[in-house]
Amino acid sequence: MTPAPAPEATRPAPEATRWWTGRAELGVCVFLYVVAALVLADAATLDSGLTQQRGPVGPAAVPVLVGVLLAVVATLLVVDVLRGGTGAAEDGEDVDPDARSDWRTVILLAAAFLVNAAVIDTAGWIVSGALLFWGASFALGSRHWVRDPLLAVGLSLGSYLMFSALGVWLPAGPFEGIL
Amino acid sequence: MPETLDNLMMGFATALTPVNLLYALIGVALGTAIGVLPGIGPAMAVALLLPVTYGLDPAGAFIMFAGIYYGGMYGGSTTAILINTPGEAASVITAVEGNQMAKRGRAAQALATAAIGSFIAGTIGTLLMVFTAPVMVSLALTFGAGDYFAVMLLAFVAACSVLGKSRVRGFASLGIGLAIGLVGLDSTTGQSRLSYGVPQLADGVDVVIVAVGIFAVGEALWVASRLRRTPAEVIPVGRVWMGRDDWKRSWKPWLRGSFMGFPFGALPAGGSELPTFLSYMLERRLARNPGEFGRGAIEGVAGPEATNNSSAAGVLVPMLTLGLPTTAVAAVMLTAFQQYGLQPGPLLFEREPELVWGLIASLFIGNAMLLALNLPLAPMWARLLRIPRPYLYAGILFFAAVGMYAVNASALDLVLLLLLGLLGFMMRRFGLPVIPLVIGVILGPMAELQLRRALQLSNGSPVGLVESPLSIGVYAVIGLLLLWPLVRLAVRGAAGGGAGPDARREDTGPEADREAEARPGV
Numbered sequence: 001m002t003p004a005p006a007p008e009a010t011r012p013a014p015e016a017t018r019w020w021t022g023r024a025e026l027g028v029c030v031f032l033y034v035v036a037a038l039v040l041a042d043a044a045t046l047d048s049g050l051t052q053q054r055g056p057v058g059p060a061a062v063p064v065l066v067g068v069l070l071a072v073v074a075t076l077l078v079v080d081v082l083r084g085g086t087g088a089a090e091d092g093e094d095v096d097p098d099a100r101s102d103w104r105t106v107i108l109l110a111a112a113f114l115v116n117a118a119v120i121d122t123a124g125w126i127v128s129g130a131l132l133f134w135g136a137s138f139a140l141g142s143r144h145w146v147r148d149p150l151l152a153v154g155l156s157l158g159s160y161l162m163f164s165a166l167g168v169w170l171p172a173g174p175f176e177g178i179l
Numbered sequence: 180m181p182e183t184l185d186n187l188m189m190g191f192a193t194a195l196t197p198v199n200l201l202y203a204l205i206g207v208a209l210g211t212a213i214g215v216l217p218g219i220g221p222a223m224a225v226a227l228l229l230p231v232t233y234g235l236d237p238a239g240a241f242i243m244f245a246g247i248y249y250g251g252m253y254g255g256s257t258t259a260i261l262i263n264t265p266g267e268a269a270s271v272i273t274a275v276e277g278n279q280m281a282k283r284g285r286a287a288q289a290l291a292t293a294a295i296g297s298f299i300a301g302t303i304g305t306l307l308m309v310f311t312a313p314v315m316v317s318l319a320l321t322f323g324a325g326d327y328f329a330v331m332l333l334a335f336v337a338a339c340s341v342l343g344k345s346r347v348r349g350f351a352s353l354g355i356g357l358a359i360g361l362v363g364l365d366s367t368t369g370q371s372r373l374s375y376g377v378p379q380l381a382d383g384v385d386v387v388i389v390a391v392g393i394f395a396v397g398e399a400l401w402v403a404s405r406l407r408r409t410p411a412e413v414i415p416v417g418r419v420w421m422g423r424d425d426w427k428r429s430w431k432p433w434l435r436g437s438f439m440g441f442p443f444g445a446l447p448a449g450g451s452e453l454p455t456f457l458s459y460m461l462e463r464r465l466a467r468n469p470g471e472f473g474r475g476a477i478e479g480v481a482g483p484e485a486t487n488n489s490s491a492a493g494v495l496v497p498m499l500t501l502g503l504p505t506t507a508v509a510a511v512m513l514t515a516f517q518q519y520g521l522q523p524g525p526l527l528f529e530r531e532p533e534l535v536w537g538l539i540a541s542l543f544i545g546n547a548m549l550l551a552l553n554l555p556l557a558p559m560w561a562r563l564l565r566i567p568r569p570y571l572y573a574g575i576l577f578f579a580a581v582g583m584y585a586v587n588a589s590a591l592d593l594v595l596l597l598l599l600g601l602l603g604f605m606m607r608r609f610g611l612p613v614i615p616l617v618i619g620v621i622l623g624p625m626a627e628l629q630l631r632r633a634l635q636l637s638n639g640s641p642v643g644l645v646e647s648p649l650s651i652g653v654y655a656v657i658g659l660l661l662l663w664p665l666v667r668l669a670v671r672g673a674a675g676g677g678a679g680p681d682a683r684r685e686d687t688g689p690e691a692d693r694e695a696e697a698r699p700g701v
Contacts, residue, residue, distance in 0.1 A: 055634065059368045062361070070354040070355075073351045087345060088344060102405065109400060109576065110601070113576060113580065116593065129581060132576065136572065137569040159581050163581070171588070
């Protein structure tokens with residue numbers, strides 16, 4: 001399954017803004033319908049024929065139940081949202097309940113995370129991890145041009161050494177054989 | 180119970196070797212440190228620290244884990260007392276009363292009663308676990324596949340309808356979790372489901388990746404999208420101590436909390452929101468001066484904190500004896516067992532007694548270590564609260580990435596981790612509780628297996644699911660939980676038109692207001 005569509009994927013088209021306002025949660029319903037469809041479509045491809053079957057319940061039975069559950073819940077959620085129900089956003093120590101979503105920060109964080117995933121196999125964790133930490137703290141608003149990168153390198157080197165000490169392998173990249 | 184005591188002694192023999200004591204100490208120190216950090220609750224602490232234990236042998240890993248578990252709980256209460264907004268549901272009540280104490284210059288006493296109360300409740304709760312677990316094990320050995328399926332179904336329904344505010348959103352979260360749990364090979368026929376030819380998906384989605392993605396990455400992205408520009412104020416604290424009067428006012432709430440939290444933790448809809456809330460109400464009723472509650476009454480910290488830790492011990496009973504996680508932390512711990520190819524359940528006690536009892540013994544040891552660490556070192560832990568937020572959340576992403584890469588050394592896992600993080604972000608934004616999802620991912624495949632096994636034995640007849648009195652009783656409870664809104668509506672209607680505009684939707688009304696404060700966090 002690909003739990004891909006982030007909320008922005010289902011954001012309102014400009015001309016529909018008025019009707020959609022405050023109903024972004026319908027995007028969650030769309031997401032649930034998509035997952036339900038994926039599960040049901042996949043269940044239909046499974047071979048439940050007698051030859052394959054071991055026991056009276058085939059491989060498709062539970063997926064069908066899950067798909068139906070998702071579709072029913074999605075429908076109930078549509079009804080709830082249209083009647084004015086909203087899910088309360090989660091709170092926390094550092095969450096400002098009145099703030100608007102800061103998409104720039106989220107996208108920059110995701111980018112830093114993907115850069116790490118892209119280069120970790122070739123550049124090694126010490127380089128890619130440092131890029132991840134520095135990039136993420138930059139995205140979150142830290143602008144110490146000396147302290148940030150030093151801390152990033154210190155953390156990635158330290159975590160590399162700690163994990164090797166505990167017997168967990170991480171790629172060293174160019175430092176292979178040196179460390 | 181001589182056998183139980185023998186087992187416990189054997190457990191201590193395992194846990195008291197120098198190396199395992201060191202693991203326990205590392206565990207409690209890491210657990211406290213991570214748990215104190217704002218925004219990180221016990222579940223995320225345990226999930227993030229899971230990879231640290233990969234290189235260890237199972238006994239050492241679980242001893243470290245026990246320390247992380249209790250350490251995370253301790254750390255959370257420090258955060259709740261010194262910063263007003265709680266990060267996890269279990270500390271909501273502590274935050275209310277403890278922060279009021281701190282604001283009136285009694286932070287030291289609030290931390291002291293929380294730490295000593297947690298120690299006493301943790302010890303009593305663990306003792307209760309020592310004596311209930313063998314009973315549960317012998318009961319569980321009589322369970323058939325149908326019984327297991329019924330109990331798992333109860334865990335699903337309870338996670339969706341007892342916790343959280345909106346049942347629809349709870350079930351939505353459960354459905355997503357069950358769908359993720361379907362990915363991979365069907366264990367009975369070997370056909371691959373929802374894998375789309377991707378080899379990494381054919382093995383199923385690693386539960387650790389789901390847990391870290393939803394808890395750690397999702398939380399970091401969510402907080403980052405609405406970061407407070409000025410972090411919440413931290414109340415300074417000096418040496419932690421308690422006066423004579425504080426002791427006199429604390430010891431009864433500690434004991435009451437110890438016995439109150441445990442049974443709630445052990446129930447399938449466990450968790451600590453409800454018992455800590457009930458403990459608070461009880462202490463307010465029994466207090467000499469109820470008017471002080473809400474303005475920093477020490478009983479209001481002592482009782483709920485003890486309840487919280489005792490329920491943390493109770494949660495381990497269904498987790499170890501049935502393989503049934505009822506809270507987010509238990510779900511992550513179950514994952515840890517699976518990493519070592521161990522399946523918690525009655526057979527684990529027979530096959531790996533040394534490991535299970537070593538884990539239980541180290542809970543006692545970790546608890547004592549925590550008291551020693553927390554009383555003198557509280558000011559040092561409190562300093563962690565001042566960590567600059569960019570570093571904190573960058574650090575969460577950093578450790579999530581290194582930990583998950585370490586599982587399979589696969590960069591694709593990191594992409595999957597980010598996608599799951601975005602899912603967690605969406606769920607937080609739109610108020611879908613995360614616990615049903617994680618429980619669905621873990622229990623979904625097991626429930627399917629038991630369902631098919633039960634129906635195989637009965638040749639496809641659904642009667643196979645309701646053969647024992649236990650399963651019939653469990654289905655009755657499930658029915659009651661599902662129909663609860665209707666029952667409540669009927670009661671209200673009979674009471675005479677209590678159904679105002681508020682009663683139309685299930686997530687409003689007085690209960691919801693109360694639950695709005697007691698949200699399950701991570």
